[in-house]
Amino acid sequence: MVVLGTGGTIAGIAQTPADNVHYSAAQIGVQQLLDAVPALAGESLEAEQVAQLDSKDMDYDVWLKLAQRIEFHLRRDDVAGVVVTHGTDTLEETAYFLQRVLAPRKPVVFTAAMRPANAMLRDGPQNLFDAVGVARIDCAQGVVAVLAGAVHGALDVRKVHSYRVDAFGSGDAGVLGRIEEGHLRRLRDWPSGTPIGLDRLGLDVTAWPLVEIITGHAGVGGALVQAAIGQGVRGLIVAGPGNGSVHHKLEAALRFAQQRGLLIWRCTRCADGPVFDEPGVPFASAGSLTPVQARIEMLLTLLTAPD
Numbered sequence: 001m002v003v004l005g006t007g008g009t010i011a012g013i014a015q016t017p018a019d020n021v022h023y024s025a026a027q028i029g030v031q032q033l034l035d036a037v038p039a040l041a042g043e044s045l046e047a048e049q050v051a052q053l054d055s056k057d058m059d060y061d062v063w064l065k066l067a068q069r070i071e072f073h074l075r076r077d078d079v080a081g082v083v084v085t086h087g088t089d090t091l092e093e094t095a096y097f098l099q100r101v102l103a104p105r106k107p108v109v110f111t112a113a114m115r116p117a118n119a120m121l122r123d124g125p126q127n128l129f130d131a132v133g134v135a136r137i138d139c140a141q142g143v144v145a146v147l148a149g150a151v152h153g154a155l156d157v158r159k160v161h162s163y164r165v166d167a168f169g170s171g172d173a174g175v176l177g178r179i180e181e182g183h184l185r186r187l188r189d190w191p192s193g194t195p196i197g198l199d200r201l202g203l204d205v206t207a208w209p210l211v212e213i214i215t216g217h218a219g220v221g222g223a224l225v226q227a228a229i230g231q232g233v234r235g236l237i238v239a240g241p242g243n244g245s246v247h248h249k250l251e252a253a254l255r256f257a258q259q260r261g262l263l264i265w266r267c268t269r270c271a272d273g274p275v276f277d278e279p280g281v282p283f284a285s286a287g288s289l290t291p292v293q294a295r296i297e298m299l300l301t302l303l304t305a306p307d
């Protein structure tokens with residue numbers, strides 16, 4: 001089994017063990033994280049540091065490097081699965097991207113922590129232990145996230161709380177399973193699908209199209225849409241209230257942007273629920289995707305569109 005480190009709070013250090021908020025993420029290496037879990041001693045685990053960052057700063061070059069290393073290791077006959085340690089802030093984005101691009105037939109198990117590695121009551125070691133356990137399951141496949149005793153599919157996982165240790169949910173779909181005393185009680189199927197393939201994305205991330213998210217709210221106007229057009233943005237996700245509704249002033253700006261060739265999809269800013277097409281509204285619904293998932297989906301759509 002291979003464990004790839006990318007940083008995050010799981011690798012963070014606080015000034016004092018009682019302080020769960022003021023800490024620096026991404027301070028200790030992935031091998032050290034494994035060494036701190038005595039229950040994993042004696043397991044055959046290969047550690048590799050792919051990146052070392054606070055996931056708020058996640059970028060496309062790290063996504064690509066991670067995808068390449070995962071693909072490399074999963075091709076090995078002696079590797080049953082890969083575990084990835086990551087920050088909680090953007091875990092759902094990296095996991096979504098990798099599931100859509102690689103749709104791996106072996107398990108790729110993300111894990112993270114809400115508290116730093118030296119916190120009094122740290123959650124990282126248990127999460128890492130559980131993640132290794134899930135990556136060892138024979139029939140497991142696809143990208144999942146293991147946190148606070150729950151397994152989430154990559155296409156559903158989202159951070160739903162800014163502070164609680166149990167900070168992740170899977171929206172309307174519900175969790176894929178629960179880990180109880182080292183055993184997985186599986187409730188749903190493993191993630192599956194047809195991989196888009198890394199080779200179709202283009203390795204020069206500076207050439208990837210700009211896709212941004214705009215939130216609808218009381219009093220919203222077209223200023224951000226105008227700015228996006230000026231900056232060469234190729235697509236916009238509108239996170240509107242309720243059924244992805246669009247304020248009439250924002251709608252006017254978006255219609256203008258659409259005429260200029262920008263792709264525009266509607267999502268909801270509600271925590272859960274789908275968005276349905278609305279008669280007379282010319283912007284497609286992104287279905288049940290959250291705004292950040294829809295943004296990745298649009299990015300992939302633009303990257304793989306025929307010229």
Ligand code: ASP
Binds near residue numbers: 007009086090112115
């Ligand atoms: N800012 C941190 C990160 O995403 C938060 C965490 O890991 O919990 O890297």
